[in-house]
Amino acid sequence: MDELGLFTDSKEWVETKKKTIEETSNAKNYAETIPFLQKAIKVAGGKHSFIEHEEDISKRSMTKYIKPKAEIEGNTLILTIPEFTGNDSQASDYANFLESSLHKNNYNGVIVDLRGNRGGDLSPMVLGLSPLLPDGTLFTYVDKSSHSKPVELQNGEINSGGSSTKISDNKKIKKAPIAVLIDNNTGSSGELTALCFKGIPNVKFLGSDSAGYTSANQTVYLYDGSTLQITSAFVKDRTNNIYKNFPISPDIQTNNAKSSAIEWIKSQIK
Numbered sequence: 001m002d003e004l005g006l007f008t009d010s011k012e013w014v015e016t017k018k019k020t021i022e023e024t025s026n027a028k029n030y031a032e033t034i035p036f037l038q039k040a041i042k043v044a045g046g047k048h049s050f051i052e053h054e055e056d057i058s059k060r061s062m063t064k065y066i067k068p069k070a071e072i073e074g075n076t077l078i079l080t081i082p083e084f085t086g087n088d089s090q091a092s093d094y095a096n097f098l099e100s101s102l103h104k105n106n107y108n109g110v111i112v113d114l115r116g117n118r119g120g121d122l123s124p125m126v127l128g129l130s131p132l133l134p135d136g137t138l139f140t141y142v143d144k145s146s147h148s149k150p151v152e153l154q155n156g157e158i159n160s161g162g163s164s165t166k167i168s169d170n171k172k173i174k175k176a177p178i179a180v181l182i183d184n185n186t187g188s189s190g191e192l193t194a195l196c197f198k199g200i201p202n203v204k205f206l207g208s209d210s211a212g213y214t215s216a217n218q219t220v221y222l223y224d225g226s227t228l229q230i231t232s233a234f235v236k237d238r239t240n241n242i243y244k245n246f247p248i249s250p251d252i253q254t255n256n257a258k259s260s261a262i263e264w265i266k267s268q269i270k
Helices: 011-024 032-045 054-061 088-104 122-132 190-196 259-268
Strands: 051-052 069-073 075-078 109-113 136-142 148-154 178-182 203-207 217-219 227-237
Touching: 011 032, 011 054, 011 178, 032 051, 069 088, 075 088, 075 259, 088 122, 109 259, 122 178, 122 190, 136 178, 136 190, 178 259, 190 227
Parallel strands: 075 109, 109 178, 178 203
Antiparallel strands: 051 227, 069 075, 136 148, 136 227, 217 227
């Protein structure tokens, strides 16, 4: 925590670290330390940091795979992008479904619906949408020492460190208006997927403020099978705006994001 946590240069962390060591010094077993470590990690890494127990990791691995959706309404392609937790085969299915939907349908504009997407593996989400994204730096991780690590898209591949997914066709889509829908349940990797579209001229964000987990967690494996998920970097978008667990605010605040997006896309078609 001391080494990786984003907030360990604070006075609060110095005090918390000392107190946690004292509180756990007489622990009879490893399990007795966890409640104290749970509190400490929120100070060291902020609200996005947590300890995940082995049984919770096992349950997550059995989470039902939710496939993305594609539908045409009028002349607009609507892509529903759910959170992704799954195996490599499912990641490939997820990414290639989105890619093929973008290449096989006729449309004038695209809605990328990230409402309710709480995160998971970034790679299949971004790669599936990559025909809409310019190659190059999508966003950049920035750690507490101001060291930067860009996340880059190149020739249908992304260096995010997630699943090794590949798409069948990385040909870019003709320039079309893109509406990105977000809400207060768009979080973590769902938010980072949205940020890949920030700064692109033909993009508009609609909906409500996102959840505000705009940061990157690093996994530290503990010997009992649990993991520390500690926040080790904030995020900078391609416009150089830095998000420190701040929500993404839409360009158009609306409770009717989908219908507003369709109207906006219509207004962009010459």
